[in-house]
Amino acid sequence: MAEVELAADCSRCFGLCCVVPSFAASADFAIDKPAATPCPNLAQDFRCGIHTELRPRGFAGCTAYDCFGAGQRVSQVTFGGVDWRTSPGTAAQMYAVFPVVRELHELRRHLGEAARLVAGTDLAVEVSALDAEVEAHAAGTPVALQEVDLARVGAAVGALLATVSLASRSGGGGPGPDLSRADLVGSDQRMRDLRRASLRGALLLGADLRGVDLGRTDLLGADLRGARLDGADLSGSLFVTGPQVASARGDGATRLPCELARPDHWT
Numbered sequence: 001m002a003e004v005e006l007a008a009d010c011s012r013c014f015g016l017c018c019v020v021p022s023f024a025a026s027a028d029f030a031i032d033k034p035a036a037t038p039c040p041n042l043a044q045d046f047r048c049g050i051h052t053e054l055r056p057r058g059f060a061g062c063t064a065y066d067c068f069g070a071g072q073r074v075s076q077v078t079f080g081g082v083d084w085r086t087s088p089g090t091a092a093q094m095y096a097v098f099p100v101v102r103e104l105h106e107l108r109r110h111l112g113e114a115a116r117l118v119a120g121t122d123l124a125v126e127v128s129a130l131d132a133e134v135e136a137h138a139a140g141t142p143v144a145l146q147e148v149d150l151a152r153v154g155a156a157v158g159a160l161l162a163t164v165s166l167a168s169r170s171g172g173g174g175p176g177p178d179l180s181r182a183d184l185v186g187s188d189q190r191m192r193d194l195r196r197a198s199l200r201g202a203l204l205l206g207a208d209l210r211g212v213d214l215g216r217t218d219l220l221g222a223d224l225r226g227a228r229l230d231g232a233d234l235s236g237s238l239f240v241t242g243p244q245v246a247s248a249r250g251d252g253a254t255r256l257p258c259e260l261a262r263p264d265h266w267t
């Protein structure tokens with residue numbers, strides 16, 4: 001696997017996540033902001049001017065965002081450290097490339113986890129080859145990056161992750177229930193055995209998962225916004241990311257995978 005950072009380092013980014021996406025005024029963002037437009041809180045040094053008070057100022061969505069290292073790569077590698085303010089002619093291309101690299105990096109983050117899950121098995125070769133292909137795309141020129149068929153790459157990764165997930169969830173008595181893409185909005189899941197279940201793409205907004213053991217539960221793409229995770233055990237969950245966790249509500253007793261930090265606003 002190529003050694004590329006898959007975690008954000010805002011100190012080496014040109015504030016791309018504060019410029020590229022559009023925001024709609026909501027519980028997550030206090031203002032409307034068009035795409036490809038700097039947030040009014042973005043300072044001249046590309047730092048957030050309200051970083052320490054994002055939640056009280058109505059920008060909770062910013063605290064639940066992760067570029068998976070795409071920001072510093074696009075800023076420092078793809079565009080060689082030349083920012084959009086000093087070289088406005090590159091801005092449109094940089095803005096187009098950032099979401100592509102972000103998606104590729106998120107796929108690589110999942111493939112890295114898959115590699116650990118299937119280490120020493122036949123699937124490991126397949127995971128390694130696909131990761132190398134995704135990395136080759138992410139290392140492309142700005143023009144090449146804009147031509148990446150993200151739908152095809154994402155589908156290939158999704159299919160392989162599904163195979164890895166099933167293999168991983170099949171031990172210890174077989175897989176749990178298949179609740180992929182289930183609508184569980186606002187539901188009470190506290191009495192349900194969700195160990196080794198598939199919750200891929202499930203809608204769990206506001207769901208009550210307090211105290212639930214999510215050991216070997218596949219959470220790939222599950223929408224956990226506002227879900228209650230107090231005391232839940234996600235330490236062995238599969239394919240859960242920082243943004244998913246940060247969008248949920250947990251407490252000091254929630255157990256997380258060791259690579260995920262406990263969100264500041266939980267304490």
Ligand code: SF4
Nearest residue numbers: 018039041042048062
């Ligand atoms: S509020 Fe801060 S972190 Fe959020 S988009 Fe604006 S500058 Fe970026």
